[in-house]
Amino acid sequence: MKVSVSGISVIAPAISGWDDMRPVLRGDEPWPEGDLVLSAPDILAPRERRRTSPSLRLALNAAVDACRMAGYPLDDVASVFGSAVGDGDVCDGILTALSRPDRLVSPTQFHNSVHNAAAGYWSIGTGNQHTSISIAAGGATFGAGLLRAVTMVMSERRPTVLVVSDHPMPGLLGDMCPMDCAMAVGLLLTPAGAGAGSVASLEIRGAAGSPETVPGDRALQRYFDGTTAGRALPVLAAIANNSPSPKDVVCAAGVNGYGIKVRISS
Numbered sequence: 001m002k003v004s005v006s007g008i009s010v011i012a013p014a015i016s017g018w019d020d021m022r023p024v025l026r027g028d029e030p031w032p033e034g035d036l037v038l039s040a041p042d043i044l045a046p047r048e049r050r051r052t053s054p055s056l057r058l059a060l061n062a063a064v065d066a067c068r069m070a071g072y073p074l075d076d077v078a079s080v081f082g083s084a085v086g087d088g089d090v091c092d093g094i095l096t097a098l099s100r101p102d103r104l105v106s107p108t109q110f111h112n113s114v115h116n117a118a119a120g121y122w123s124i125g126t127g128n129q130h131t132s133i134s135i136a137a138g139g140a141t142f143g144a145g146l147l148r149a150v151t152m153v154m155s156e157r158r159p160t161v162l163v164v165s166d167h168p169m170p171g172l173l174g175d176m177c178p179m180d181c182a183m184a185v186g187l188l189l190t191p192a193g194a195g196a197g198s199v200a201s202l203e204i205r206g207a208a209g210s211p212e213t214v215p216g217d218r219a220l221q222r223y224f225d226g227t228t229a230g231r232a233l234p235v236l237a238a239i240a241n242n243s244p245s246p247k248d249v250v251c252a253a254g255v256n257g258y259g260i261k262v263r264i265s266s
Helices: 018-026 046-051 054-070 088-098 107-112 117-126 138-156 171-176 218-226 229-241
Strands: 002-011 078-082 132-135 160-166 183-191 200-206 247-252 259-265
Touching (some): 002 018, 002 229, 018 218, 046 117, 054 088, 054 117, 054 183, 078 138, 117 132, 138 160, 138 183, 138 200, 138 247, 200 229, 229 259
Parallel strands (some): 078 132
Antiparallel strands (some): 002 183, 200 259, 247 259
């Protein structure tokens, strides 16, 4: 299965887009010092913006940025939203409320607690009525999401935006599922050869039992190990370095050693 990458978004501490991330992946610059900056998604009306959590803002902004880099209308793409743990702040708030005598759960937190909350806000904000899938596969979420998104591009012949993101969870949930920092990666995937503007080509094959590719740069290892979206870094590094020869990257995509081999070419 072969697709084109037409848009890329990366949001992380001190990283606000592909232009910030590319020199880091090339080894030209160190990962900059700074905090995560999350603005309210501009696709939402003020009422919906106020209801979004940091986790939702992270996912939605990554989807918007990837589509806009590619120049695709936000209402005319399919979507795959991947998150290993969902919205930890919301889950913590609900569990805390349930532990109190009155057990009063906020309606806003309740409707934000479902795993496809980002997909719902995406549809509301963009008017998008195309296929949307929400995936959770632990450390394999990026690979599983990429496989699903490529399948959708191939079967529906429609551009598909893939977003993999997670935000650290507070309290006891954070102890159970530790995560170093928040990070999101967005890829706008299009049918191979569908038009100009391709950043790279991806060819996906099965790779059961093959070891997962890890970053060659130690500075990236923390994000690869400590964030869900960080598992995309070897693929992004191959795209950023734009080698004249194809580069193969293995991504975990399921349980029992199931993975996919991603061949990246310019």
